[in-house]
Amino acid sequence: MRVVVLGAGSLGSLLAGSLAGTRADVTLLGRASDHVERVRDRGLEIARPDGSEQTVPLDVATDGAAASDADLLVVCVKSYDTNEAVASVAPHLDGADVLTLQNGLGNAETTAEHVPRERVIAGTTSHGATLEGAGRVRHAGRGNTTIGRYFAANDAGVTAAAECLTAAGIETTVVEDAESAVWTKVLVNAGINAATALARVPNGALVDTESGERVLRRAVEEGVAVARAEGVGVPDDVVERTREVAERTATNRSSMRQDTERGGRTEIEALNGELARRAADHGIAAPVNETLADLVRLAEEG
Numbered sequence: 001m002r003v004v005v006l007g008a009g010s011l012g013s014l015l016a017g018s019l020a021g022t023r024a025d026v027t028l029l030g031r032a033s034d035h036v037e038r039v040r041d042r043g044l045e046i047a048r049p050d051g052s053e054q055t056v057p058l059d060v061a062t063d064g065a066a067a068s069d070a071d072l073l074v075v076c077v078k079s080y081d082t083n084e085a086v087a088s089v090a091p092h093l094d095g096a097d098v099l100t101l102q103n104g105l106g107n108a109e110t111t112a113e114h115v116p117r118e119r120v121i122a123g124t125t126s127h128g129a130t131l132e133g134a135g136r137v138r139h140a141g142r143g144n145t146t147i148g149r150y151f152a153a154n155d156a157g158v159t160a161a162a163e164c165l166t167a168a169g170i171e172t173t174v175v176e177d178a179e180s181a182v183w184t185k186v187l188v189n190a191g192i193n194a195a196t197a198l199a200r201v202p203n204g205a206l207v208d209t210e211s212g213e214r215v216l217r218r219a220v221e222e223g224v225a226v227a228r229a230e231g232v233g234v235p236d237d238v239v240e241r242t243r244e245v246a247e248r249t250a251t252n253r254s255s256m257r258q259d260t261e262r263g264g265r266t267e268i269e270a271l272n273g274e275l276a277r278r279a280a281d282h283g284i285a286a287p288v289n290e291t292l293a294d295l296v297r298l299a300e301e302g
Contacts, residue, residue, distance in 0.1 A: 004070040010129035012076030017044040018168040038135030045136040064089040070096040079104040079270035090114035104270025108150040122178040123147035124185040148178030191220040191242040193256035194292040204250025222286040229282040268296040
């Protein structure tokens with residue numbers, strides 16, 4: 001399978017580097033940067049959760065034309081870059097499936113503005129990754145990955161994509177309701193990311209303290225009400241699932257915390273911000289998500 005990974009951040013680099021160790025023909029497509037140049041010249045260094053390290057040769061590109069022969073495009077850019085990134089690549093795609101493994105709501109819909117809806121696959125992953133410097137990524141933790149057609153029934157293309165990722169060590173399950181899976185991941189992120197970013201605490205602090213527990217629970221419960229108002233089925237135990245993720249990743253710094261600590265832009269608009277907006281559309285009170293979103297916006301502006 002010919003795979004192009006769009007987005008040379010932490011997750012995109014990890015996926016591309018993992019795929020490079022399989023029979024897949026893979027290219028990492030990203031903006032020109034020291035990281036991309038280092039990978040082109042010296043390969044990608046990957047530090048694994050078990051302490052092992054490897055350097056894998058990896059084809060990299062900065063021109064969207066590199067996707068012209070892809071069977072699968074995996075979108076790993078930040079949610080706020082989805083429109084521009086997919087638009088720049090779409091003219092070069094010729095029948096490729098497009099898999100979004102991004103955080104937040106709206107990525108599948110934005111992708112479908114540029115490629116046929118029936119080719120859009122949406123997924124979630126709990127694998128953690130951190131860029132430790134140019135040419136080096138740390139695989140911070142393993143987790144579940146799910147994918148499925150967002151606007152159509154699953155088919156052989158989805159199965160092939162799942163098998164390709166699984167062969168790379170990213171064990172992937174095909175799900176029938178990709179929308180529910182995406183929403184569930186959004187609720188987990190809404191309960192963890194903003195709070196840990198603002199408080200500058202590891203994920204585990206949200207289940208080790210009463211204040212953390214309250215923020216997590218209320219943010220997720222508000223999100224569940226929004227999901228149900230939108231007609232999306234999410235698990236009844238999603239609060240407990242969020243707590244379990246926080247416990248399992250207790251020592252991790254959330255991606256949003258990493259963004260705020262380096263003064264970067266966050267994905268708050270696609271997470272708590274989007275939940276608050278949709279809550280308002282449905283006349284649902286979502287004060288915790290609204291406040292978390294406003295505080296992260298304030299931190300970004302500062």
